[in-house]
Amino acid sequence: MRVLIRNVVLCVCLATLLAGCATRSLFQPYPSQAQSWKSALGPSGGASAIKRLQDGAESRDGVLYLQELGRVEQLAGDDRASRDAFAGAFVHYQQNDEAARLRASSLVSNTGALLINDNARPYVAPDYERIYAHAYQALNYWADGDVTGTAVELRAAANEQRVAANRRDGEIADANSGANDLDLSRYQGYFEGLDAAAGRVKASFQNAWTFYLSALFWEAHGEYNDALVDYKKALEIQPDLDFIKEDVQRVSRSLDGARPLRGQGLVAVLFEQGFVPERQPLSLPIPTPHGIFVVSFPTYGLQGKPAPYPLTVRAGALESKTRVLADVGGLAAKNLREQVPGLLLRQTLRATAKYNLQKKANDDFGPVGALFTQLFNVVSEQADLRGWLSLPAYGQATRLLLPPGQQTLILSTPGGSATLTVPVVEGGLTVIHVAAPPGRLLTRVLPVQEGAL
Template sequence: MSKACLTLMCVALLTGCASRSLFVSYPSQAAKWKAELAMAPVAVTPPEAGPQDNPPPEENAASSASGDSLVPANLAAEPPASPVISKLEAASSGADGVLYLQELGRVNQLQGRREASRQAFAGAVAAYDEEDASARIQVSSLAATGTSMLTNDNARAYIAPDYERIFTRAYQALNYWAANDATGTAVELRAAALEQQVAANKREKEIAKAEQEAEENNVDVGQFDGYFEGLNAVAGDVKSSFQNAWTFYLSALFWEAHGEYNDALVDYKKALEIHPDADMLKEDVQRVSAAMNGKKPDGGMVAILYEQGYVQPRAEFSLPIPTVHGFFSVAFPTYALQDKPRPNSLRVLDTAMQPLGETRVLADVGGLAAKDLKERLPGMLVRQTLRATAKYNLQKEANNNYGALGAFATQIYNLVSEQADRRSWLSLPAYAQATRFTLPQGEQTLILSTPQGDATLTVPVVNRGLTVIHAVALPGRLITRVLPVQEGPL
């Protein structure tokens, strides 16, 4: 009777858990709502009065067979929540809530639900603050504990890596910018800079702690290097897992437009340190340096902030883990080079089809993600080694207590529960790019050309002001939004 009960309990456990995120890979879940997002309508959002009271243009046209317009206009309110939104909202209250809040903020932003996006990102930031406060008062171990010891790393609450936290701040700044709230934009941009500074200060300590715990648990991390060579290929030229030149560039543009040349110069130089071969960034440094000496050219600057596609999801492979009981094959996350999209630039032309600019990559998001995973490997390898041993002991105990049936049941459980942690923010772009150029004052018509489609925009250009176009290329569509002009002192 006890054997039959054990069998039924195991079947029930596996049946119930198999439908939960613990046993269903996150990329599989995300693929469903990303497919819905590709079909979801995009609506414009009425502008909000900001402290500068810059009147938005009455209308900006974006025409293309595959283009959508997300521009300030008084033509429509925020659209109702789509099924995608409802699913993400429902998931945001769980242990992985911060991940779903990030996705929710991003998806709402893409659909033109600016206020809902701000609320979701604010929720994610609150989760960061709670996590940071908890880390200060608790001594945490990298070793697996609780449920994750006998299942997989997906049982651990999701902790947003630094590059995701920085993108949250940048997107929130864009939300405030779209609302013509220069003060809110400035606060978020300074928060993004602080996130990068804090990440730089803590990263080496975190890596050292993980390596120490690996040594204490007799886990030779170096023996696995050959299995993760692909991570280095995906990371490419990315120097660190958190330095984001795109966010620095967004910030520098904002400070420059408001005459905060010292801050602008600092951020342009930080972006240049990450991409020392970028002629555009060198010119930006020279321009702001000249402005600090009173040399300000006429005309208005137009900048394109371009996001290409979706970042690649984590892949999974089997890694042989040596334990005192022999080798165990465990599921481990990685990034595969063949899954990484190729960068495609956005070209800007005038109505005479003369080129005005072409974006260049400032943030390889897949590279940031691969670099972050590589830095987390020591701690993950420790947990996998301890988990493999724990699962072996569970199987041995079941065999001793329940015989062959118990051993078989635990073998099935171990097989089903062996899932790599493939969670990451998957609505982020594959590449974040930018370009900028100067145009005469007045309304100007631009043509944006990408492999996902073209868009024609009429944008306001203010002498010594800044007009930013935020463009996002998703599968089969190009979403564009013209942000309120920034000018004058804060």
């Protein structure tokens, strides 16, 4: 009778585990979920996809779904709904920052993750996602004509980059020190694809696209010191872009009292190409005191990473092509690469814990215990593939100096073209925000920026 009761308890626990895993999307990896709202991006929207994101916002991974919702609603043209979603994401940022300081909530959440997998950990938005969220929120305020709100969010995006830069070395040192007992060199070959995907990205928080956006805004409002600082930061990240060098020279002349935009206005095109690549699972052998365990590990590779292509902008006889300011896939890969020591340490501890669980179940419950632990290991060994997947693959930009008045622009990419008539104001700034999900070209002209703040 006692054996029967134990067997029944094991079966109930197994059923509960499988149900719990299903709710945590272990049977439907996050990239599969994201297909529904990625395919719904655009003015036509997708009510079912948005409803799914709204429901997900109430989960432990709420910050991730709110970021996705903010992006989807923005490209659907609902700036107010997008603004509300990003505001909710910012609340999560604050809560996570406080939890990191207290080191309490993370200790509780990591306990389950140690035995199951990293999907059991509540999602924490990495720095590059937080920076993009503030930049998108700035565009929401910009579209609504709220200059003050725009300025606040642009400063928040810059602050995220500054804070990330200040803490990055310490975080990497902590991750490496925590994994001192691991021979990381034995795993180098497994991460060659990850290193290749990161490309020329030096740090996961360096985003020239957001710096360039804010520099344009400050220049249009006569804040030349701030504009010069942000143009130079963008140029430091992307030193080969001649048009940013010209921007630095132009604002420097403005600081000296010149009027380099006399009889002209700035027309800037912010171009977002495709979707950021998805994480891929990688089988990785982890040695334990009891043998080798094969675990599933997230990674990126060059396969599936799109090549950048420009948006061509024509205004009469003038023509300009956008250039890449942010390789978002590279930022994501670099962020994951910086986490590798900590991920390897958790996987090693997890493999050891699972072995001990399996051994005890075999000893205590016999064949039923063996079946339970084997199924547990199969179900729970899933790589953490979560990430903000409606972000673009590349953030690009270009700009033209045009005479005041209504100007006709022709935009063209391999995926489509559009003709726009835009207002140009002497000394002012007209921004065209363009997104190109696969097979589409979404455009919107933001309100002209001019005059003192």
